[in-house]
Ligand SMILES: Nc1ncnc2c1ncn2[C@@H]1O[C@H](COP(=O)(O)OP(=O)(O)OP(=O)(O)O)[C@@H](O)[C@H]1O
């Protein structure tokens with residue numbers, strides 16, 4: 001890899017505002033030392049995120065999305081986790097910062113919403129108690145009454161009816177959608193500048209999903225925070241995200257502004273994801289075509305392009321796909337893809353074979 | 359919550375009635391099935407070579423000639439309003455609560471029994487606190503650093519501990535600390551109100567020997583529970599809030615892991631009397647257990663009945679406490 005390529009690979013998506021990014025991740029690697037071998041869950045991911053913008057991280061199960069987000073939050077506590085690279089939050093590197101410093105930022109500057117709001121809330125504390133706790137960690141000066149008022153205010157803000165009464169309910173007394181709203185209230189109670197939502201709607205039914213996504217968007221408009229939405233479903237981020245990062249086997253294979261990524265996707269894996277995206281204007285049987293094959297092992301990662309065992313176009317690259325690691329290269333302004341296929345070849349295949357079927 | 363409490367208390371009272379009826383039936387009905395006549399039964403209440411008059415008096419006093427339900431009713435009545443027995447030269451009064459009257463010793467059962475309760479309660483409560491604190495603490499520390507030196511050693515000890523019976527640990531402690539190195543010799547029960555220090559000093563060995571097995575059990579239980587709860591999603595949420603780890607462990611992890619422990623604790627408390635009996639025997643404590651042993655070897659039926667009922671009451675009461683505690687720790691119980 002040449003110096004030039006490295007810099008390109010590390011550069012931020014071009015369409016972002018020109019000020020310093022609020023979150024800047026460089027060459028993040030998170031590996032786990034296990035009995036079976038080294039698991040390369042995240043292997044050289046870079047991106048920038050500005051306040052007021054939303055990044056969607058998309059990829060199949062096991063592609064390293066959650067590991068990335070937990071890494072940003074500093075939640076990999078196991079001694080077996082090996083983390084390297086750079087995570088700069090508002091200029092401060094979180095990887096070299098002490099654990100207590102990261103803890104202070106957690107819940108205050110950066111907050112997270114988890115996939116399953118039932119298991120993510122403590123069953124023995126009321127929703128109010130849990131929000132109050134989140135508030136008082138970072139506002140020790142606030143007394144119980146103020147914190148409770150704040151909790152009710154947040155529940156109201158996320159659309160829980162009768163918040164002054166529901167604040168004393170336990171999580172199991174809430175419906176799934178309400179629970180996720182409460183989780184969001186809890187995450188936002190300290191006005192964090194970065195919100196990470198890890199599959200915030202997967203556990204919810206479709207109508208509720210849309211409501212929760214709307215809520216996240218509204219709240220972002222209101223608070224101007226930076227948001228990362230993690231999903232394996234491109235449909236979820238289609239409307240919400242400004243930028244999209246596609247992960248495969250712990251690596252970023254494509255990254256760019258949402259419009260260009262949807263209109264002119266560069267990477268064969270992204271094509272596959274687009275093909276498997278549920279669309280309301282299609283017959284049911286046409287809709288869900290998952291990418292053929294199984295996700296790669298993260299211990300014995302396939303040589304060259306990790307996608308090559310599943311890629312229909314691997315044969316078109318004179319063996320480079322199996323032997324040489326493709327690096328992210330700028331295919332359009334701010335739009336990067338890591339694929340050995342020449343750009344015009346990719347565009348031709350997309351136009352002729354893929355686009356008509358989407 | 360209030361309705362739940364009322365329901366549980368009501369259920370406990372019903373249970374007590376059933377338990378006492380069954381106990382009563384076992385003592386008065388089974389001998390009848392076994393072919394004993396009322397005369398033979400009455401003779402058992404008196405002692406060796408009873409005179410016919412004495413037998414007749416006992417029969418009448420105890421109402422052995424009456425049907426069983428009437429006898430049971432009289433017994434219940436005695437519990438709440440006392441009883442009179444015209445027996446011997448002057449009538450014997452059995453004061454409230456009348457748990458029965460020992461015709462062998464001409465003594466009411468309850469005063470005899472009740473003065474032993476503080477000893478057994480001291481023994482049981484002290485041991486329970488000891489094992490709960492030591493077991494849970496060991497389990498938590500082990501779970502937080504699984505496979506550490508501390509974990510390995512304490513779990514090894516715990517594994518040995520669950521297989522050591524009370525009479526073994528008791529005898530060992532007694533030999534070591536009262537005879538070999540007499541640091542804690544001359545152990546006699548001293549009432550807490552008289553001298554709390556001596557009370558504790560003289561009970562410490564019985565406590566340890568009774569608590570050791572349970573402590574080992576609870577350490578293993580707590581460790582398993584903590585390992586499970588600490589990997590729950592809500593622990594990750596607690597950390598994501600920025601809570602310090604100590605609060606994550608206590609407020610979130612331990613809080614959830616404690617629920618099943620509370621349940622088992624209540625059951626163990628109820629069953630503790632068995633262990634207490636052996637401990638009392640080993641350390642010559644004149645507690646309820648010794649009373650029971652004495653009563654059985656004397657074949658003194660009213661005493662046996664009294665102590666059996668007391669034990670049953672105790673177990674039912676423990677279960678009630680557990681039910682209430684359970685509702686306190688798990689909101690899903692009291693709200694459903
Ligand atoms: N603590 C860990 N130790 C070892 N391997 C881990 C650990 N955490 C995650 N992994 C592995 O890292 C890989 C990526 O996991 P991750 O949870 O990030 O996937 P994901 O993209 O979030 O998938 P999903 O859509 O299923 O949530 C998985 O193969 C997982 O087994």
Ligand code: SF4
Nearest residue numbers: 305308311321339340
């Ligand atoms: S590099 Fe090769 S295998 Fe990988 S996506 Fe491109 S064509 Fe497919």
Ligand SMILES: [Mg+2]
Nearest residue numbers: 065066067198
């Ligand atoms: Mg995940």
